[in-house]
Amino acid sequence: xxxxxxxxxxxxxxxxxxxxxxxxxxxxxxxxxxxxxxxxxxxxxxxxxxxxxxxxxxxxxxxxxxxxxxxxxxxxxxxxxxxxxxxxxxxxxxxxxxxxxxxxxxxxxxxxxxxxxxxxxxxxxxxxxxxxxxxxxxxxxxxxxxxxxxxxxxxxxxxxxxxxxxxxxxxxxxxxxxxxxxxxxxxxxxxxxxxxxxxxxxxxxxxxxxxxxxxxxxxxxxxxxxxxxxxxxxxxxxxxxxxxxxxxxxxxxxxxxxxxxxxxxxxxxxxxxxxxxxxxxxxxxxxxxxxxxxxxxxxxxxxxxxxxxxxxxxxxxxxxxxxxxxxxxxxxxxxxxxxxxxxxxxxxxxxxxxxxxxxxxxxxxxxxxxxxxxxxxxxxxxxxxxxxxxxxxxxxxxxxxx
Amino acid sequence: xxxxxxxxxxxxxxxxxxxxxxxxxxxxxxxxxxxxxxxxxxxxxxxxxxxxxxxxxxxxxxxxxxxxxxxxxxxxxxxxxxxxxxxxxxxxxxxxxxxxxxxxxxxxxxxxxxxxxxxxxxxxxxxxxxxxxxxxxxxxxxxxxxxxxxxxxxxxxxxxxxxxxxxxxxxxxxxxxxxxxxxxxxxxxxxxxxxxxxxxxxxxxxxxxxxxxxxxxxxxxxxxxxxxxxxxxxxxxxxxxxxxxxxxxxxxxxxxxxxxxxxxxxxxxxxxxxxxxxxxxxxxxxxxxxxxxxxxxxxxxxxxxxxxxxxxxxxxxxxxxxxxxxxxxxxxxxxxxxxxxxxxxxxxxxxxxxxxxxxxxxxxxxxxx
Numbered sequence: 023x024x025x026x027x028x029x030x031x032x033x034x035x036x037x038x039x040x041x042x043x044x045x046x047x048x049x050x051x052x053x054x055x056x057x058x059x060x061x062x063x064x065x066x067x068x069x070x071x072x073x074x075x076x077x078x079x080x081x082x083x084x085x086x087x088x089x090x091x092x093x094x095x096x097x098x099x100x101x102x103x104x105x106x107x108x109x110x111x112x113x114x115x116x117x118x119x120x121x122x123x124x125x126x127x128x129x130x131x132x133x134x135x136x137x138x139x140x141x142x143x144x145x146x147x148x149x150x151x152x153x154x155x156x157x158x159x160x161x162x163x164x165x166x167x168x169x170x171x172x173x174x175x176x177x178x179x180x181x182x183x184x185x186x187x188x189x190x191x192x193x194x195x196x197x198x199x200x201x202x203x204x205x206x207x208x209x210x211x212x213x214x215x216x217x218x219x220x221x222x223x224x225x226x227x228x229x230x231x232x233x234x235x236x237x238x239x240x241x242x243x244x245x246x247x248x249x250x251x252x253x254x255x256x257x258x259x260x261x262x263x264x265x266x267x268x269x270x271x272x273x274x275x276x277x278x279x280x281x282x283x284x285x286x287x288x289x290x291x292x293x294x295x296x297x298x299x300x301x302x303x304x305x306x307x308x309x310x311x312x313x314x315x316x317x318x319x320x321x322x323x324x325x326x327x328x329x330x331x332x333x334x335x336x337x338x339x340x341x342x343x344x345x346x347x348x349x350x351x352x353x354x355x356x357x358x359x360x361x362x363x364x365x366x367x368x369x370x371x372x373x374x375x376x377x378x379x380x381x382x383x384x385x386x387x388x389x390x391x392x393x394x395x396x397x398x399x400x401x402x403x404x405x406x407x408x409x410x411x412x413x414x415x416x417x418x419x420x421x422x423x424x
Numbered sequence: 425x426x427x428x429x430x431x432x433x434x435x436x437x438x439x440x441x442x443x444x445x446x447x448x449x450x451x452x453x454x455x456x457x458x459x460x461x462x463x464x465x466x467x468x469x470x471x472x473x474x475x476x477x478x479x480x481x482x483x484x485x486x487x488x489x490x491x492x493x494x495x496x497x498x499x500x501x502x503x504x505x506x507x508x509x510x511x512x513x514x515x516x517x518x519x520x521x522x523x524x525x526x527x528x529x530x531x532x533x534x535x536x537x538x539x540x541x542x543x544x545x546x547x548x549x550x551x552x553x554x555x556x557x558x559x560x561x562x563x564x565x566x567x568x569x570x571x572x573x574x575x576x577x578x579x580x581x582x583x584x585x586x587x588x589x590x591x592x593x594x595x596x597x598x599x600x601x602x603x604x605x606x607x608x609x610x611x612x613x614x615x616x617x618x619x620x621x622x623x624x625x626x627x628x629x630x631x632x633x634x635x636x637x638x639x640x641x642x643x644x645x646x647x648x649x650x651x652x653x654x655x656x657x658x659x660x661x662x663x664x665x666x667x668x669x670x671x672x673x674x675x676x677x678x679x680x681x682x683x684x685x686x687x688x689x690x691x692x693x694x695x696x697x698x699x700x701x702x703x704x705x706x707x708x709x710x711x712x713x714x715x716x717x718x719x720x721x722x723x724x725x726x727x728x729x730x731x732x733x734x735x736x737x738x739x740x741x742x743x744x745x746x747x748x749x750x751x752x753x754x755x756x757x758x759x760x761x762x763x764x765x766x767x768x769x770x771x772x773x774x775x776x777x778x779x780x781x782x783x784x785x786x787x788x789x790x791x792x793x
Contacts, residue, residue, distance in 0.1 A: 066554040086677075123675070129566055131535050131588060139628070140545040148470060148627045153635040156628040157778070161535045161567060161588035166779045169675040175684070177673035178781055179596060182533065182567035182588040190585060197603050218545040221555045222562035277609060279528065279584035281575040284563040291581070294525075302609075411563055412572025414584050 024200040028423060030266040031110025031254030032362050033102040033210070035083070037073040037247060038348055042109050046366045048348065049374040050396045055349050056233065056245055061134070062217045069224060069231045072215045073247030073350030086171045093132035093158045096167035098212035098250030098355070103168040106208055106252040111266055114172065121204050123176025124168035125194045126252075127187025127211035128354035129410075131161025131180075134214050168208050168252070176204050185351070186316075186408030187211050188251060188358030189416035193275035195255050196418075205260065210252035210361075213353035220246055226285070228320050234351075235378035236317035236344035237324050237391035244318045247350030251358030253365065258423065269365040270420040273403070274303030280413025287323055287409055292330040295415035299405065300334075303419035307335050309403045310419075312373055314360040315391075316407040317344025318351055327407065328386045341399075343392035347377040357408030357416065364404040364420050373397040428606045430695075432598070432615075432668040433654040436515025439754050440507050441645035442478045443740045447514050447754075447761065454758035459740045461641055470623035473630035478643030478742030479621040489577070496560055497573065499620040499644075500537035504570035505577055507646030508614045512578065515650040516662040517612065519578060528582035528610045529571045530601045531648075532593025532617030534746040536567035536586075539622035570618055582610040591709055592673065592775045593617045594647070594749020595783035599671040601651050611656045616648030617750040629743060633712065640712030643742025647750035666757055666789040669696035669770070673783040681716070685723025685774060685782040693727075696786040698770050703728055703786075705759065705771040707735040707752035712743060713778065720776045728772065735759070735771075749775045753787060760789030767791055 034040065037055025038048035048055075055073040064070040075098075080089040083101035092100070103124060107114060130136075135158045142151045165178035177198075181190040188211030195209035223229040223244060230243035261268050276299030280288040300307055316327055324344075331339045345363050346352075352359055363374050379393035401422070408416045437447050442460030444450030452458070460478040467481045485494045485502035489509050494502065508529070512519065519527060535541070544565045548554040563569055568586040575584050583604045589596035594617045601615040619625075621644035629642050657664060672692040676684030693700060706724055710717050737755035738744075744751055756771040766789060773785040 068555070118677075123673075128588070130541075131567065133541075136535070136538070136541050137545050140542045141549065143542070143624075144546060144549050148623055149473065149631075151627055151631060153632040156632050159535055159538070159628070160590045160779075161533075162590040162592065162777070162781070163779060164588075166675065166777075166781060170677045170780065173677045175675055175677065177596075177599070177783075178675050179600070179673070180588040181600075182536065182586045183571075183584070184566045184568045194600070194603065197607055201603075201606075216545075217548045217554065218541065218557070218565060221548045221557045222544065222559065222565065224555045225557050225559040226562060227559075277583045277585075277604075278525070279572070279575045279581050281524075281579050281581045281584075284569070284572055284576070410568065411566045412568040412584065412586075413575065414568055414572065 025202060026258035027196045027199045027255055027272045028258045028261050029253050029269045029365050030256055030261050031106040032365060033106030033109060033252035034359060034362050035075060035078060035098055035102045035250040036349055036359060037075050041105055049363055050372060052375045052377045053348060061215050069229050071232060072245055074215050075249050084171050092167055093135040094214045095132050095212045096163045099126050099164045100167040100171035102210055102250030102252035103208045104171055106254040107172055110254040117206055118173035120206055121176055122174045122206035123178060123204055124165045124174060124208040125179040125191040126165040126168060127181045127191040128161055128164055129184045129213050130219060132159050133216035135159045137216055164212055183414040184410035184412055185353050186357055186410040186414050186416035187354040189408035189418045192361055192418050196272040199255055199257060207255045208252050209255055210358040211355040212250040213248055213355050215246050215248040233378040234319040234347050236319040236347050236376050237383060237386060237389060238379050239381040239383040241319045241321060241324060243320050245350035247352040249352050249355050251355045251362055253361055268423050269369040271423045273419040273421045275299055275418040276302050277416050282413060285411055287326040289326045289330045292415055293333045295417050296334045299417035299419050305403055310340050310405045311401045312340050312367060312404045313342035314364045314406045315342045315344040316409045317346050319346060328389045332388055337388050341373055341390045341392050343374055343376040345374050357406060360406045361418060364406045368401045368404055368420060368422050371398055371400055373399050428608055428653045430606050431654055432602050432605060432651040433657040433664045434649045434651055434666040435517055435657050435662045435664055436511055436650040437757060438507050438510025438514055439647045440503055441741050442480050446510050450754060451758035451761040454755050468623050472623055472626050477621060477641050480644060498537040498540040498564040500618050501570040501573045503620060503646040504531055504574050504618045507616055507648035508574045508578060511614055511648040511650050517650055524579050525581045526611040527580045528584055528613040529574050529580055530585045530597045530613050530615040531571045532587045532589050532597040532746050533567055534590050537564055537620055539624045540564035542624050590746055591748055591777040592781045592783050593746035595671055595673060595775050595785050598668055598785055599673055602671055605653045612652035614648050615651045616646060617747045618646040619745045619747040620644050636713050638712035641742040643744040645744050645747050647747060647754045664790060666787050669786040669788055671785040676780040676782060679780060681719040681776055681780060681782060682722035685776055686726035688782050689727035689772060689784040692784040692786045698786055700728055702770055703732045703772055704769040705733040705735050707756050707773045709748055709775045710736055710738050716776060716778055720774060724774060756787055757789055761792050764791045
């Protein structure tokens with residue numbers, strides 16, 4: 023018999039707010055985290071905006087790690103993990119001597135470290151790359167950073183399944199607690215804005231210029247984003263015993279693979295992933311009150327995602343909104359932010375909006391993207407979508423504890 | 425939700441290294457102690473720090489899987505594809521429309537194809553305009569490229585995961601797979617790990633080794649196992665090469681790697697229901713970093729004593745980073761493959777990383793009939 027798993031701490035480090043309170047207020051206000059790129063010289067690019075976390079100060083957020091020994095993405099993960107644990111109110115010393123670990127998702131890992139190494143190569147030749155930077159490059163460092171920051175002795179699992187990776191991580195963490203292999207897990211994802219991804223998405227024709235407007239008839243692509251998203255998980259029994267605030271329960275998740283194309287999404291495969299998620303979570307499609315969309319804002323993704331939703335839910339699916347309209351596409355952290363938004367929506371009774379919405383897409387009849395303004399609503403069950411390059415679909419289902 | 429056993433049945437495997445290609449060839453190499461060190465001077469486009477490496481000089485995926493569709497694959501992806509191809513050729517499992525939804529791929533990595541990513545980043549610095557990168561190569565920069573391409577190649581639609589674990593990647597991937605199988609998400613997966621050789625990783629590793637005084641040649645390769653729900657494999661009558669009885673992973677955040685590893689091995693044995701006296705061999709990671717290797721040896725001694733035979737595959741394959749753990753597992757299977765006297769014996773695989781991650785797997789092996 024599975025143990026019930028609940029979310030009792032949230033740690034968003036995002037371009038719209040740091041910490042659960044700021045982040046939740048930003049979602050309700052429809053605040054934008056998009057600004058001109060500052061982390062690299064974007065002057066040669068026709069498009070120069072992204073969702074950077076300009077006020078990320080690792081020194082102010084992490085206590086155990088020395089920030090100069092870790093890359094930006096690991097620090098995002100560690101800071102988010104620290105915030106989630108603080109938000110949960112659990113005693114950090116108790117956590118460190120418990121069966122506790124982390125699972126962290128990412129697309130590009132320590133991308134800024136790789137770019138620094140590449141700059142050394144370009145400037146002074148390959149022999150000049152420095153060991154200190156080389157040792158910061160492995161993506162495994164993301165989950166390790168969380169464990170080191172929090173003194174966790176359990177496993178540190180970094181899942182690099184691109185833009186659905188946080189959902190993989192959340193699902194894996196849920197399994198560890200449900201089965202009794204772990205008592206506490208920090209789950210989420212992290213990524214950093216980098217030049218190569220900005221260039222790659224631009225050349226794919228997937229990068230919009232100023233605003234990301236998912237589900238809009240005139241949507242024209244993503245904006246890259248960054249940050250760290252972490253959720254603190256424990257058993258329902260443990261949360262009740264210590265009187266912790268429970269945001270939501272993790273009901274289950276579904277994973278599958280398109281096995282068809284590296285970058286083009288596949289409607290039938292995504293629909294099948296939704297059905298798997300529902301089955302594993304023990305719910306029916308009609309139980310879902312809200313879908314936190316993958317919603318990248320590319321013409322292809324939003325059309326395919328919407329059609330898969332219509333296939334699974336019928337002509338009147340629940341509201342489906344994209345927080346990428348505010349954050350940009352935070353890559354491996356994206357479905358982690360989606361999970362945090364979903365948990366806050368369940369806990370506080372609101373639907374995050376899809377901002378920048380001006381023209382409904384006539385092709386997407388029946389889709390309610392919660393345009394421009396957050397909406398009050400009681401949410402009992404939420405579906406959080408994550409899709410990725412490689413056809414790596416991952417969907418988590420969260421619910422109100424009943 | 426369906427529940428499956430907590431173990432995995434390996435019904436076939438494939439290795440691609442300069443030491444040996446395919447399970448039979450690699451097994452012979454391990455039994456004979458045949459190393460894969462070769463001359464690499466002039467074999468790659470850029471200058472290399474060392475003239476010898478355990479590299480697959482002249483490797484092309486097309487030599488194994490045909491020319492079609494291989495033009496834009498990066499080296500990591502090609503190694504993974506061929507590793508999966510070799511593993512499927514070694515198993516009784518046949519992938520078809522009745523099972524492809526229930527079979528997945530789980531691959532371990534350090535950071536994907538570092539060369540692909542760094543080359544892409546380089547283009548943004550050296551081209552006239554920073555955006556003049558090749559869009560066709562963009563998917564090669566994401567770490568799940570190898571697993572995604574392997575899924576497309578073999579049409580496997582089940583759980584598809586990439587685990588970034590560095591030295592722990594092989595054990596991370598096995599543990600991830602064991603979870604996906606026991607939870608009933610899939611009936612099996614191609615599970616393994618990959619590391620590519622490139623001038624980029626050669627210089628990176630060389631410069632780190634110089635700093636810490638390590639002397640291990642760099643290697644590359646992939647090792648992939650067909651890991652199944654034991655009930656499914658048994659009911660289909662498939663021969664089992666090995667059972668993965670347990671995989672335990674931990675962290676030693678305060679740097680106490682030896683105790684951390686010893687604890688992991690102890691938990692792994694307990695979960696496997698195996699007594700320490702019944703362990704015949706331990707395949708250690710041994711990165712060539714004296715400090716770390718001493719801690720690993722101490723952890724092994726604390727948990728297993730000095731009885732089990734030591735299997736050191738890195739002496740043959742070189743430092744294959746993320747592929748290390750999977751190659752250690754392969755080395756144990758290599759000993760079993762041709763030796764009935766070892767049937768049913770239990771071996772342990774250990775991995776440690778400089779960052780304080782520790783892991784152990786307990787594996788029971790059998791000879792090929």
